[in-house]
Amino acid sequence: MAEVTTPLYEVFIRAKAGLAHKHAGSLHAHDDAMALQMARDVYTRRGEGVSIWVVRSDLIAASDPTDKDMMFEPTASKIYRHPTFYEVPEEVGNM
Numbered sequence: 602m603a604e605v606t607t608p609l610y611e612v613f614i615r616a617k618a619g620l621a622h623k624h625a626g627s628l629h630a631h632d633d634a635m636a637l638q639m640a641r642d643v644y645t646r647r648g649e650g651v652s653i654w655v656v657r658s659d660l661i662a663a664s665d666p667t668d669k670d671m672m673f674e675p676t677a678s679k680i681y682r683h684p685t686f687y688e689v690p691e692e693v694g695n696m
Contacts, residue, residue: 607630608630608636608659610628610640610655610656612624612655613625614640614644614645614654625644626644627658628640
């Protein structure tokens with residue numbers, strides 16, 4: 602008998618309007634709808650979320666950590682692209 606495996610999903614939660622989604626964890630589910638419902642039940646039990654994203658793990662394209670130098674070195678040599686020279690006013694809030 603062949604073993605049936607359920608897909609792995611990554612869960613992202615947005616805590617409140619205006620903030621970015623953050624990775625909350627992973628879960629196994631048979632389909633997208635089930636993954637969304639399970640994510641709601643598991644990761645927002647106290648009403649802390651306003652939006653949930655679920656993404657099948659096998660559909661995520663990611664860089665290889667061993668390619669770090671090749672991927673990110675060119676940005677390090679161009680410091681003018683990084684907004685480290687500016688003070689962010691307190692009125693801006695979450696940025």
